[in-house]
Amino acid sequence: MALLVIKTEWTVLYIAGRHVPVRDVALVIENKRIAAITTSPPADAQTIELKGGISLPGFINLHNHTINAPLFRGIVDDLPRSAIGESKVYSMLMPIGGLAVSYLDPDELESLVALGLLEIIKSGTTTLLDQFRPVQACILELAKRWGLRLYGAPYLFSPTAAVSDANVARAAQGSFEGNSGIATFNQLFAQYDQGAQGGTRVILGPHAADSCAPELLKSVNQIALERELLVTIHLAQSQGEVDRVKAERGMGTVDYMDSVGLLREGVIFAHGVHLTDAELQRVAQSGASLAHCPTVFLRGGKAPHYAHFSRQGLKVGIGTDAERMDIFAQMRASGFASKQATGASQGATAAELLNAATVHGANALRRPDLGRLEVGAAADLIIIDANKAHLQPINDPIRTLVWYTSGSDIDTVMIDGQVIVRNGKALGLDESLIIRQGAAAARKVWDEARRRGHFPTEAEPLRERHGF
Ligand SMILES: [Zn+2]
Numbered sequence: 001m002a003l004l005v006i007k008t009e010w011t012v013l014y015i016a017g018r019h020v021p022v023r024d025v026a027l028v029i030e031n032k033r034i035a036a037i038t039t040s041p042p043a044d045a046q047t048i049e050l051k052g053g054i055s056l057p058g059f060i061n062l063h064n065h066t067i068n069a070p071l072f073r074g075i076v077d078d079l080p081r082s083a084i085g086e087s088k089v090y091s092m093l094m095p096i097g098g099l100a101v102s103y104l105d106p107d108e109l110e111s112l113v114a115l116g117l118l119e120i121i122k123s124g125t126t127t128l129l130d131q132f133r134p135v136q137a138c139i140l141e142l143a144k145r146w147g148l149r150l151y152g153a154p155y156l157f158s159p160t161a162a163v164s165d166a167n168v169a170r171a172a173q174g175s176f177e178g179n180s181g182i183a184t185f186n187q188l189f190a191q192y193d194q195g196a197q198g199g200t201r202v203i204l205g206p207h208a209a210d211s212c213a214p215e216l217l218k219s220v221n222q223i224a225l226e227r228e229l230l231v232t233i234h235l236a237q238s239q240g241e242v243d244r245v246k247a248e249r250g251m252g253t254v255d256y257m258d259s260v261g262l263l264r265e266g267v268i269f270a271h272g273v274h275l276t277d278a279e280l281q282r283v284a285q286s287g288a289s290l291a292h293c294p295t296v297f298l299r300g301g302k303a304p305h306y307a308h309f310s311r312q313g314l315k316v317g318i319g320t321d322a323e324r325m326d327i328f329a330q331m332r333a334s335g336f337a338s339k340q341a342t343g344a345s346q347g348a349t350a351a352e353l354l355n356a357a358t359v360h361g362a363n364a365l366r367r368p369d370l371g372r373l374e375v376g377a378a379a380d381l382i383i384i385d386a387n388k389a390h391l392q393p394i395n396d397p398i399r400t401l402v403w404y405t406s407g408s409d410i411d412t413v414m415i416d417g418q419v420i421v422r423n424g425k426a427l428g429l430d431e432s433l434i435i436r437q438g439a440a441a442a443r444k445v446w447d448e449a450r451r452r453g454h455f456p457t458e459a460e461p462l463r464e465r466h467g468f
Pocket of ligand 1: 234270
């Protein structure tokens with residue numbers, strides 16, 4: 001197997017359990033792994049060298065719905081509570097998301113997914129956990145073709161009849177519910193899952209605590225245990241969800257997960273924003289993981305932040321939940337929110353946030369060979385071009401990465417030893433075509449949503465509201 005050498009000014013190595021920036025070392029990649037870390041790499045090997053560059057582990061995006069990013073860009077921002085009700089999940093996100101998968105033809109739907117995935121790979125995510133409606137399985141196909149490491153979790157919902165709230169029940173429509181959902185999961189699993197170390201995984205993704213009844217969640221748990229698969233589910237995402245679970249199941253959301261076997265290692269809860277401190281501590285002690293998605297809540301005036309979770313003993317990973325899929329921006333937002341909330345500059349440090357976006361996410365996926373650069377780890381890395389006015393001079397590379405860098409500073413992305421972005425360009429992809437076609441597909445959904453009255457007046461741009 002041919003060797004590939006990565007040489008940059010700084011390399012963020014994983015040494016004795018923490019990320020440590022080291023100057024002037026090279027990574028030797030062989031057979032998809034980091035085979036050596038050395039100051040004298042083989043001169044005759046193929047070499048990627050970036051003077052003034054920083055190599056770091058690729059990010060683990062622990063919670064996302066890729067098509068939602070382009071679909072809701074500039075629509076859900078700045079909306080008043082009166083336009084969205086108690087939670088935009090059931091009043092807006094699910095209905096318009098459902099419209100996208102039912103109204104677009106397969107090519108248009110794929111274009112929309114491709115636009116989202118292009119943003120993902122160009123902003124440093126090398127491993128993505130994505131929850132999607134099963135009819136949008138093209139995400140599995142695209143990720144495989146493009147070389148992105150994907151944990152795909154097709155949505156599972158309980159039959160509409162088992163869910164008492166009308167808005168929640170509507171969210172399940174157009175998806176495969178109950179047993180038909182599990183049958184579809186089995187089909188996708190048979191077709192795409194590549195096993196424990198594979199690049200494409202198909203895992204279990206029941207939608208949320210208030211849209212999934214105990215029978216479904218117990219079946220999910222059983223399948224997960226039998227096949228050693230991960231489970232991911234939205235938990236305590238809104239106060240409405242917590243209230244519905246209390247009313248229908250007579251208990252809190254964490255107790256509900258416990259009652260169906262899902263309060264354990266191998267389960268990734270998304271959000272946990274409305275959990276009490278005692279509930280967060282129980283999640284931490286159970287070994288379950290939490291995907292912390294900062295900006296999707298910050299934009300609505302809520303402020304979940306890294307320090308809030310870490311103080312309760314949780315080792316949270318970072319997810320984007322389709323609100324700007326740039327992990328640098330997510331780390332920074334959570335960091336600033338932590339500092340503001342704790343009133344202390346060290347409320348969340350760059351080192352802690354980088355750990356969350358790499359090591360904690362990888363551990364949640366049972367992949368201790370991801371999210372770190374050390375001998376034997378998978379060759380999943382990104383290289384930042386730090387020869388920029390906003391990045392120089394460098395004192396502490398980790399602070400530079402977390403507080404000052406953006407996805408657009410990425411020069412190179414490598415996943416599983418394969419270079420998929422080089423000189424800031426996605427290799428083998430026509431980026432302008434993907435952007436054009438994806439944007440057209442999103443606009444087509446917007447137009448139809450307007451026609452059906454799903455598009456809040458408040459989301460219309462100013463020029464239309466004023467008639468010129
Ligand atoms: Zn979500």
